[in-house]
Amino acid sequence: MFAFAYHRPRSLADAVGLLGAHEEAKPLAGGQTLIATLKQRLAAPGDLVDLAAVPELRAIALEDGRLVVGAMARHADVAASPLVRASLPALAALAGLIGDPAVRNRGTLGGSLANNDPSADYPAACLALAATIVTNRREIAAADFFTGLFETVLEPDEIVVRVMFPLGGEGAYAKFPNPASRYAMAGVFVWRGAGGSGEELVRVAVTGAGQGGVFRWAEAEAALAADFSAAALEPLGLPAEDMIEDIHGSGAYRAHLAGVMARRAVTRMAGAG
Amino acid sequence: MQDSSFRDSSLQEDSVSKAIALTVNGSPVSTTVDVRTLLVQLLRDQLALTGTHVGCDTSQCGACTVHVDGEAVKACAVLAVQADGGEVLTIEGLARGGALHPMQDAFREHHGLQCGFCTPGMILAGMDMVRRHGHELDERTVRTELEGNICRCTGYHNIVRAIIAGARAMAAGPAVAAAE
Numbered sequence: 047m048f049a050f051a052y053h054r055p056r057s058l059a060d061a062v063g064l065l066g067a068h069e070e071a072k073p074l075a076g077g078q079t080l081i082a083t084l085k086q087r088l089a090a091p092g093d094l095v096d097l098a099a100v101p102e103l104r105a106i107a108l109e110d111g112r113l114v115v116g117a118m119a120r121h122a123d124v125a126a127s128p129l130v131r132a133s134l135p136a137l138a139a140l141a142g143l144i145g146d147p148a149v150r151n152r153g154t155l156g157g158s159l160a161n162n163d164p165s166a167d168y169p170a171a172c173l174a175l176a177a178t179i180v181t182n183r184r185e186i187a188a189a190d191f192f193t194g195l196f197e198t199v200l201e202p203d204e205i206v207v208r209v210m211f212p213l214g215g216e217g218a219y220a221k222f223p224n225p226a227s228r229y230a231m232a233g234v235f236v237w238r239g240a241g242g243s244g245e246e247l248v249r250v251a252v253t254g255a256g257q258g259g260v261f262r263w264a265e266a267e268a269a270l271a272a273d274f275s276a277a278a279l280e281p282l283g284l285p286a287e288d289m290i291e292d293i294h295g296s297g298a299y300r301a302h303l304a305g306v307m308a309r310r311a312v313t314r315m316a317g318a319g
Numbered sequence: 320m321q322d323s324s325f326r327d328s329s330l331q332e333d334s335v336s337k338a339i340a341l342t343v344n345g346s347p348v349s350t351t352v353d354v355r356t357l358l359v360q361l362l363r364d365q366l367a368l369t370g371t372h373v374g375c376d377t378s379q380c381g382a383c384t385v386h387v388d389g390e391a392v393k394a395c396a397v398l399a400v401q402a403d404g405g406e407v408l409t410i411e412g413l414a415r416g417g418a419l420h421p422m423q424d425a426f427r428e429h430h431g432l433q434c435g436f437c438t439p440g441m442i443l444a445g446m447d448m449v450r451r452h453g454h455e456l457d458e459r460t461v462r463t464e465l466e467g468n469i470c471r472c473t474g475y476h477n478i479v480r481a482i483i484a485g486a487r488a489m490a491a492g493p494a495v496a497a498a499e
């Protein structure tokens with residue numbers, strides 16, 4: 047690791063102040079990605095601002111018909127939260143599929159979103175559920191938040207404070223984990239519910255597969271809006287040349303896998319309904 | 320004695336040190352660390368608690384699993400300064416006097432190890448399963464929960480048996496209250 051200074055502020059204002067005061071400062075959440083990055087010398091922040099002692103970042107609550115999850119809520123907290131399990135069971139289930147128990151005891155929602163790993167799970171939930179990401183400065187629709195591989199619209203001194211998930215409708219997440227890392231080889235979050243004027247709406251978000259990171263699969267959404275069944279997805283195919291190609295699988299493999307995961311998610315919902 | 324594979328002696332001139340105070344296996348520890356020090360390095364290199372192992376460079380093997388404030392974490396993915404003020408439990412803190420912790424004893428009884436490299440992490444991960452799922456664990460739960468702990472020797476069968484038995488024994492054994 048390159049050398050850095052370490053800070054543990056006790057309020058959000060202090061954390062924001064520290065990030066603004068130091069040119070090369072970075073927030074530290076659970077460290078489940080950042081520490082590995084530091085070890086490999088892929089990042090060289092001059093200052094780490096640990097968010098662990100900022101009290102307001104951890105809460106999980108229902109507010110105005112939305113589920114509000116603090117940025118420092120750990121995957122284990124979200125997976126076990128009775129509130130999340132009752133109001134958005136697919137989100138609790140997704141959190142329980144991230145990594146392994148020790149990773150879930152440290153890794154956080156805010157860290158996962160800020161990192162925007164193309165194989166991370168939460169970005170798919172945020173897109174499919176049309177979540178709003180709240181920072182110390184503004185509210186950002188999930189559709190505008192993720193801008194590419196490991197890229198988001200966050201400014202260097204901007205902190206994710208909480209994420210608001212609208213309630214209503216029904217969702218399911220199907221994931222094919224890489225057997226070694228547990229990251230998604232393909233993960234598909236399907237949501238079905240009512241749009242603004244009461245019309246039936248379907249959103250399908252795919253992670254783990256696309257070269258540009260998480261994306262909405264428009265053809266699948268249109269097919270499911272017309273006929274909400276796994277069979278409706280059968281004729282569709284994602285372009286293999288747009289999918290991630292690495293030692294774990296080819297683009298064609300990932301395109302196929304994303305289709306399988308989408309059908310599994312739909313089957314689970316149709317079965318449950 | 321084995322050395323942690325993460326030791327990084329370059330750029331010492333820029334290093335920032337910080338005084339930390341934590342509890343390790345029930346005893347207070349006050350020390351000064353380079354802020355880059357990983358928890359596993361503090362345990363192994365400074366405190367000579369070498370029962371916590373380092374098996375990978377990617378936080379995937381679980382050999383370094385310890386408890387911080389009662390919860391299993393990978394000590395290679397936590398900075399020592401993040402554990403400042405916390406309570407750390409390692410494999411060395413489980414036995415009471417000459418008596419093994421029930422989870423340790425179950426690994427011996429069910430032959431849940433061969434070379435033993437993964438075993439400290441397996442035992443601390445097993446105890447974390449009990450914390451979250453209670454004392455009656457089924458095989459499927461244990462196998463799923465072990466996704467972050469890799470064993471290259473046993474084929475897992477006896478590890479799974481040991482954790483199921485250890486979890487039950489923890490309900491009965493007085494060592495549980497002492498250790499947790």
Ligand SMILES: Cc1cc2nc3c(=O)[nH]c(=O)nc-3n(C[C@H](O)[C@H](O)[C@H](O)COP(=O)(O)OP(=O)(O)OC[C@H]3O[C@@H](n4cnc5c(N)ncnc54)[C@H](O)[C@@H]3O)c2cc1C
Nearest residue numbers: 075076077078079080145153154156157160166167206228
């Ligand atoms: C073995 C292993 C398996 C994993 N498997 C999966 C998996 O299956 N699926 C999955 O989705 N992920 C997986 N992960 C990643 C895990 O979910 C991490 O929790 C996640 O990537 C972010 O880590 P963190 O919350 O600890 O944040 P950190 O590592 O502390 O930070 C990550 C980045 O986000 C920034 N950041 C953190 N918090 C904030 C904030 N509030 N506001 C602004 N910026 C912030 C940091 O500066 C840093 O750049 C895995 C990790 C490991 C080690």
Ligand code: FES
Nearest residue numbers: 374378380381395
């Ligand atoms: S050494 Fe920590 S997980 Fe492998």
Ligand code: FES
Nearest residue numbers: 433434470471472
């Ligand atoms: S007993 Fe050798 S690695 Fe598990």
